[in-house]
Amino acid sequence: MRKPMIAGNWKLNKTIAEACELSSDLSKCLANFEEVDIVIAPVFTSLTAVAATIKNTPIKLAAQNCYPEESGAFTGEVSPLMLKDAGCEYVIIGHSERRQLLEETDSFINQKMIKTLEAGLKPILCIGETLQERENDEMLNVLATQIKGGLANLSATQMSDVVIAYEPVWAIGTGKTATDEQAQEAHSFIRGLLQGMFTQEVAFATRILYGGSVKPTNVDGLMAQADIDGALVGGASLKAEDFIRLVRFEKA
Ligand code: PEP
Numbered sequence: 001m002r003k004p005m006i007a008g009n010w011k012l013n014k015t016i017a018e019a020c021e022l023s024s025d026l027s028k029c030l031a032n033f034e035e036v037d038i039v040i041a042p043v044f045t046s047l048t049a050v051a052a053t054i055k056n057t058p059i060k061l062a063a064q065n066c067y068p069e070e071s072g073a074f075t076g077e078v079s080p081l082m083l084k085d086a087g088c089e090y091v092i093i094g095h096s097e098r099r100q101l102l103e104e105t106d107s108f109i110n111q112k113m114i115k116t117l118e119a120g121l122k123p124i125l126c127i128g129e130t131l132q133e134r135e136n137d138e139m140l141n142v143l144a145t146q147i148k149g150g151l152a153n154l155s156a157t158q159m160s161d162v163v164i165a166y167e168p169v170w171a172i173g174t175g176k177t178a179t180d181e182q183a184q185e186a187h188s189f190i191r192g193l194l195q196g197m198f199t200q201e202v203a204f205a206t207r208i209l210y211g212g213s214v215k216p217t218n219v220d221g222l223m224a225q226a227d228i229d230g231a232l233v234g235g236a237s238l239k240a241e242d243f244i245r246l247v248r249f250e251k252a
Helices: 016-029 044-053 080-085 096-101 106-118 131-135 139-150 180-197 200-205 219-223 240-247
Strands: 005-009 037-041 059-063 090-093 122-127 163-166 207-211 230-233
Touching: 005 090, 005 163, 005 207, 005 240, 016 037, 016 044, 016 059, 016 240, 037 090, 044 059, 080 106, 090 106, 106 122, 106 139, 122 139, 131 139, 139 180, 163 180, 180 200, 180 207, 180 219, 219 230, 230 240
Parallel strands: 005 037, 005 230, 037 059, 059 090, 090 122, 122 163, 163 207, 207 230
Antiparallel strands: none
16 A cells, blocks of 8 residues: 655755754654655755754655766756765656746756656656646646656656656645545546556556645544655645644544
8 A cells, every 4th residue: 555645845844954954843743644645845954954853753844856967067967976975755746836937848857857766866846837737727737748748768667766746836835735525537548658658557556646726624634535655845834733734633
């Protein structure tokens, strides 16, 4: 069975001291909680300090982005190898904020996926449609393009380290969550795409997280859906109490 994952994307928030305070609070409350994979993604500058606070706990560290080169003349960028060196196990790739604000394309995202896996890190690939795409009935096409583009040239073996996050752009940071049924429909479609691209085993084993205004009040219904294996959480991951409640979800 797929182990659930609750991942907190802290985005551009928290100084090193604030990040350490939150990760220490989470460490204390979730010290022995093994039923769910718990992941937190602070900003680059906090990674090593946060890594120290979560050492010997089940909480795993993620970066929010990487550059698809090991080293070299790429001013301002950070490589997957460097993230591993800083204590990361996961990297969020292709978040819609980066797709929109920084114009990241599926082929650039695919390069990041490949380099991340080569470095021994696990990518969390974000995909999702905008409101306009949904209203124009383009949602399934958009998801198919992003899945096929993002996962191009990956092997079935590599897929065992890949996590997908379905994040409808209209639900991110807006307070509007997809209904349980809308989310399940998209997740089931994505799983079907994975079966077509890889194998039935890969499709069954790959974790697909939902993201978009997940909160303590809606997590239980979402997590009860057959194809929802966890959540990628922005706003509600910044408060220890809320994030702990998400990790301790109870299927409705
Ligand atoms: C996100 O940033 O991935 C996200 C889902 O944000 P929020 O939970 O705030 O909607």
